[in-house]
Amino acid sequence: MTITIYHNPRCSKSRETLAILTEQGITPTVIHYLDTPLTIEQLQQLYRQLGYNNVREMMRTKEQQYKEQQLDVETLTDHTLFKAIVSCPKLLERPIVVNSDNDKAAMGRPPEHVLSIL
Template sequence: MNEVIIYHNPRCSKSRQTLALLEENGIQPDIRKYLDDAPSADELKLVLKQLGISARELLRTKEPEFKEQGLDDTALSDEQIIKVMTEVPKLIERPIVIKGDKARIGRPPESVLDIL
């Protein structure tokens, strides 16, 4: 099974561009609207491992919820940050494309091509 998954927000232009890029390359990904279907802590840990980044690096720091949730506190652990991201999925950077054991953030959208 070699399916491609995209954590997608239809209201985000980068997310729409990344989805279009996948489709232009003949890929019909499994679309996960993560705002409606938030990933679990275990799913996020796996995605972070696939991306090779820390939980803090996956945060959308310009969202008002970033400060509201106290995420500007640099003492927070990855576990604490992941917990907030499962509760407020809007804080997860998007889009994320996953294929096999690799993942990329579609910023810019073309960055996902190297895992396809």
């Protein structure tokens, strides 16, 4: 099984999700997305894999940068929201776990939710 986690080691949910994967005997590829920001194309792929209907579902809408950039304006395009995440990776909700074998992704909120794609 090929598993990737988009991880922030300072986030308790991200650490808990990584621990759950380890308990399952999985050694995932760990991407520290704050250090290695994703591209718009990578974000679009994650969005598709997550099966979301709104880009804001994968955004941290309570972050100060979200409010400062007025990203809550409903007329903003998906592309504009993806660009905001690229320019400020902190806006990406975490953790996200991807199973490349079945092309599915899950948000680790709660951490146990990632078990659904294994």
